[in-house]
Amino acid sequence: MSVLKEAVIANTEKVEQALLRLIPEGEGREKRLFDAMRYSCLNGGKRLRPFLVMQSAHLFGVNTECSLRVAAAIEMVHSYSLVHDDLPAMDDDDLRRGKPTCHKQFDDATAILAGDALQTLAFEILSEPATHEDPSVRCALVKSLAFNSGCEGMVGGQMVDIAAEGQTLELGEITHLQRLKTGALISFSCEAGAILGKADEPHRHALHSYAHDLGLAFQIADDLLDHEGTEEEMGKKVGKDADAGKATFVSILGAERAREQANILAEQAKRHLDIFEDKANLLQDLAQYVVDRRT
Amino acid sequence: MSVLKEAVIANTEKVEQALLRLIPEGEGREKRLFDAMRYSCLNGGKRLRPFLVMQSAHLFGVNTECSLRVAAAIEMVHSYSLVHDDLPAMDDDDLRRGKPTCHKQFDDATAILAGDALQTLAFEILSEPATHEDPSVRCALVKSLAFNSGCEGMVGGQMVDIAAEGQTLELGEITHLQRLKTGALISFSCEAGAILGKADEPHRHALHSYAHDLGLAFQIADDLLDHEGTEEEMGKKVGKDADAGKATFVSILGAERAREQANILAEQAKRHLDIFEDKANLLQDLAQYVVDRRT
Numbered sequence: 001m002s003v004l005k006e007a008v009i010a011n012t013e014k015v016e017q018a019l020l021r022l023i024p025e026g027e028g029r030e031k032r033l034f035d036a037m038r039y040s041c042l043n044g045g046k047r048l049r050p051f052l053v054m055q056s057a058h059l060f061g062v063n064t065e066c067s068l069r070v071a072a073a074i075e076m077v078h079s080y081s082l083v084h085d086d087l088p089a090m091d092d093d094d095l096r097r098g099k100p101t102c103h104k105q106f107d108d109a110t111a112i113l114a115g116d117a118l119q120t121l122a123f124e125i126l127s128e129p130a131t132h133e134d135p136s137v138r139c140a141l142v143k144s145l146a147f148n149s150g151c152e153g154m155v156g157g158q159m160v161d162i163a164a165e166g167q168t169l170e171l172g173e174i175t176h177l178q179r180l181k182t183g184a185l186i187s188f189s190c191e192a193g194a195i196l197g198k199a200d201e202p203h204r205h206a207l208h209s210y211a212h213d214l215g216l217a218f219q220i221a222d223d224l225l226d227h228e229g230t231e232e233e234m235g236k237k238v239g240k241d242a243d244a245g246k247a248t249f250v251s252i253l254g255a256e257r258a259r260e261q262a263n264i265l266a267e268q269a270k271r272h273l274d275i276f277e278d279k280a281n282l283l284q285d286l287a288q289y290v291v292d293r294r295t
Numbered sequence: 296m297s298v299l300k301e302a303v304i305a306n307t308e309k310v311e312q313a314l315l316r317l318i319p320e321g322e323g324r325e326k327r328l329f330d331a332m333r334y335s336c337l338n339g340g341k342r343l344r345p346f347l348v349m350q351s352a353h354l355f356g357v358n359t360e361c362s363l364r365v366a367a368a369i370e371m372v373h374s375y376s377l378v379h380d381d382l383p384a385m386d387d388d389d390l391r392r393g394k395p396t397c398h399k400q401f402d403d404a405t406a407i408l409a410g411d412a413l414q415t416l417a418f419e420i421l422s423e424p425a426t427h428e429d430p431s432v433r434c435a436l437v438k439s440l441a442f443n444s445g446c447e448g449m450v451g452g453q454m455v456d457i458a459a460e461g462q463t464l465e466l467g468e469i470t471h472l473q474r475l476k477t478g479a480l481i482s483f484s485c486e487a488g489a490i491l492g493k494a495d496e497p498h499r500h501a502l503h504s505y506a507h508d509l510g511l512a513f514q515i516a517d518d519l520l521d522h523e524g525t526e527e528e529m530g531k532k533v534g535k536d537a538d539a540g541k542a543t544f545v546s547i548l549g550a551e552r553a554r555e556q557a558n559i560l561a562e563q564a565k566r567h568l569d570i571f572e573d574k575a576n577l578l579q580d581l582a583q584y585v586v587d588r589r590t
Contacts, residue, residue, distance in 0.1 A: 023446075029458035030451045037446065084411060089384075089403035108384035112407070113454050116379060116414065117446035123418045124441030127434045135430040139422045142437050146419030151318075151332065151412035156325045159408050163324035 004285040008051055015050040016042055018072040022125060032106065036114035037121070040102045041079045048218075048290075049074045052189035055283050056207055059276050060197020069131045070141060070192045073122040077149050078185060080118035083111050085158065091240070119149075132196060140195045148188040157181025161246070169247035175216065178249075182222075183215035190214075206275045213269035214287050220262040221291045223248040227255060229295070262291040299580040303346055310345040311337055313367040317420060327401065331409035332416070335397045336374045343513075343585075344369045347484035350578050351502055354571050355492020364426045365436060365487050368417040372444050373480060375413035378406050380453065414444075427491060435490045443483040452476025456541070464542035470511065473544075477517075478510035485509075497570065504567040509582050512560035515553050516586045518543040522550060524590070557586040 019041045026034050050071035057067035086093040086101040087108060094104050103111035125131060126141045147153055157180025164177065190211035194204040226240070227250045249258045269287040273280035314336045321329050345366035352362035381388040381396040382403060389399050398406035420426060421436045442448055452475030459472065485506035489499040522545045544553045564582040568575035 029455040030446070032458055033446050033451060033454035080411075084407055087384075087407065089382075089407060109457055110454070112379055112382065112384060113450050113457075115411075116375075117450040119411065119414055120441050120445035120450065123437055124445060127437035127441065129434075135434045138434050139424075139430045139437075142418055142422035142434075146415050146422065150415035150419060151325065151328050155408050155412040155415065156328060159328035159405070160324040162404055162408075163327055 002285070004282055004289055007282055008046070011051050011054055012047045014068060015047050015054075015071050015075060018068045019075060022069070022072050023121065032110060033113055033117060036102055036106045036110045037118050039105055040083045040111075040114055040118065041075060043079075043099055044097050045075075045078075047071075047075060048286075049078055049185060049189040051286070052186065052211070052283075053192045055280075055286075056190045056193025057196050059193060059203070059207075059279050060199055062193065062196045065130070066132055067193065067196055069125050069128075070196065073125045073145065074185065074189055074192065076118040076122040076125075077145065077154075080115040080122075081149075081154060081158070081185075083115040083118070087111060090158075090162075137195060137198070141192060144188055144191055144195065148184040148191075153180055153184035154182075157184065164246070166245045167247075169252070171252055174247050174249065174252060178216065178219040179212075182219050183212065186215040186218065187211040203275065206272050209272040210269050210283065210287070213265045213272065214290060217262045217265035217269060217287065218290045220249045220258050220265070221293065223250045224255060224258055224262070225293075225295070226250075259291075266291045297580070299577055299584055302577055303341070306346050306349055307342045309363060310342050310349075310366050310370060313363045314370060317364070317367050318416065327405060328408055328412060331397055331401045331405045332413050334400055335378045335406075335409055335413065336370060338374075338394055339392050340370075340373075342366075342370060343581075344373055344480060344484040346581070347481065347506070347578075348487045350575075350581075351485045351488025352491050354488060354498070354502075354574050355494055357488065357491045360425070361427055362488065362491055364420050364423075365491065368420045368440065369480065369484055369487065371413040371417040371420075372440065372449075375410040375417075376444075376449060376453070376480075378410040378413070382406060385453075385457075432490060432493070436487060439483055439486055439490065443479040443486075448475055448479035449477075452479065459542070461540045462542075464547070466547055469542050469544065469547060473511065473514040474507075477514050478507065481510040481513065482506040501567050501570045505564050505578065505582070508560045508564035508567065509585060512557045512564060512582065513585045515544045515557040515560070516588065518545045519550060519553055519557070520588075520590070521545075554586075561586045 020038070023037050023041065024034055053071040053074055054064075054067050057070070082096060083102045085091050086096060087103055093101055095101065101111075102114055106114070122145065123142055126145060127138055131141065132138050149155065157177055160177045161181055164173070169177070187208065190207045191204070194207050199207070226248070249261070253261060266287040270284040273284055315333070318332050318336065319329055348366040348369055349359075349362050352365070377391060378397045380386050381391060382398055388396050390396065396406075397409055401409070417440065418437055421440060422433055426436065427433050444450065452472055455472045456476055459468070464472070482503065485502045486499070489502050494502070521543070544556070548556060561582040565579040568579055
């Protein structure tokens with residue numbers, strides 16, 4: 001097994017333990033909500049965003065317990081967005097990673113509330129002293145997560161995605177859409193390490209550039225997988241975007257040029273991290289993995 | 296016009312200006328999202344929660360610009376909860392204060408996203424230096440809003456409400472449900488003033504007790520209005536809870552005892568504020584208004 005794969009697996013285990021610990025348990029009628037929150041977070045994802053938080057924090061020697069809380073918070077926000085995205089009123093998906101989506105396992109109302117509560121819990125965790133002793137660091141984390149996940153970030157991207165259905169998008173427009181929809185949370189994941197580590201401007205900037213290129217490479221690779229993968233491999237429906245007449249990087253560039261572009265971006269992403277020398281090896285390997293992966 | 300009414304109207308105007316200022320404007324495909332966020336917040340509500348924030352902050356001489364940002368944030372959270380609550384998968388309401396609900400005016404997907412983004416924006420606002428110069432105060436606001444609006448507060452209450460449909464609730468259970476569903480945000484609104492003003496324990500406690508009794512009085516009065524009011528007066532469907540077989544304070548206590556109980560709670564609420572002397576007159580008047588109102 002590669003060093004990266006081992007590190008990702010070890011990280012996933014730690015993050016899932018943190019998620020289990022941080023989502024309340026309870027008796028009574030609230031239990032259904034806590035169960036749905038847990039179900040939505042613990043669904044066998046690759047935990048890319050938490051891995052980015054942990055690795056970027058590691059560059060600055062941040063205490064693992066602190067970065068683990070931020071990693072769990074970002075995964076809660078990612079999970080909430082998937083739960084709401086899968087709803088009948090949005091993408092109407094029954095399967096996610098081979099398992100019933102939250103509203104299929106529970107019901108639509110519970111899925112709406114579980115998504116809402118996961119978002120809230122993410123901000124609660126960031127605001128608590130256990131995340132960082134310096135309240136100005138905690139405020140910076142809240143501010144950045146809110147900006148990147150809100151109406152000028154992830155949710156704005158989802159709106160653009162819906163509004164663009166059936167329309168012809170140009171490359172610039174689809175890049176803008178994806179920078180919001182998936183890029184913003186990836187940016188926060190890398191920035192979080194710099195915030196926790198009170199990084200100086202050059203190191204912060206290097207991580208920011210890495211995240212930018214990684215996010216785009218990730219999305220192009222996703223479009224390629226959606227184009228080439230099978231439902232069995234992916235654990236979800238494939239070809240949905242093409243079927244819905246949505247523009248993707250593959251529909252605009254063609255598969256070959258899209259793959260080339262993803263590889264160029266991955267290479268660029270790695271070079272931004274040269275400033276960290278050996279400490280960023282895993283993040284560099286990750287950039288290559290993101291474009292080479294088969295699921 | 297009573298002094299309270301004048302103060303409420305003046306406050307509403309200021310809060311609505313703040314909401315307009317704080318929700319982003321934009322061009323392009325995101326515009327629909329910003330429009331839906333604005334539409335959901337600016338719908339002629341009474342702005343009870345922002346009024347509580349402004350008045351409780353006033354007790355400690357907090358700068359108005361700071362408390363106005365917190366007032367806007369709490370109204371965004373309240374609005375997001377109404378937008379999601381009105382969805383077909385939840386209460387399925389077409390009207391709110393005589394106007395089409397967000398998903399009727401836009402569509403279900405936009406309403407889900409607008410609710411999500413309003414929640415996010417509330418936390419972003421609280422985390423910014425313009426809300427308070429001391430980052431530990433800002434963290435305390437984020438923490439308290441998250442706790443009171445999340446799975447152990449408002450959203451938890453909504454889950455309990457749904458799970459209890461068609462079941463016979465006892466008085467203790469319905470009190471627990473309402474303490475979460477509506478009481479928690481009212482508690483935060485009053486606590487916010489104490490946090491902003493770095494209040495000492497006795498003053499904090501007095502406001503906490505006031506909020507507790509006010510929240511319950513408010514909910515009992517709401518149940519009475521739902522029982523006695525007309526659709527025209529209320530600008531929304533009435534008698535829905537009774538029709539759905541949901542227990543309310545009125546169905547358990549009967550209208551007469553429910554009204555008595557509301558009055559006792561309002562009187563108690565007022566007494567908790569005696570510690571503030573004349574400065575809390577408006578908050579005391581509000582407790583009476585909450586149980587006397589006709590809409």
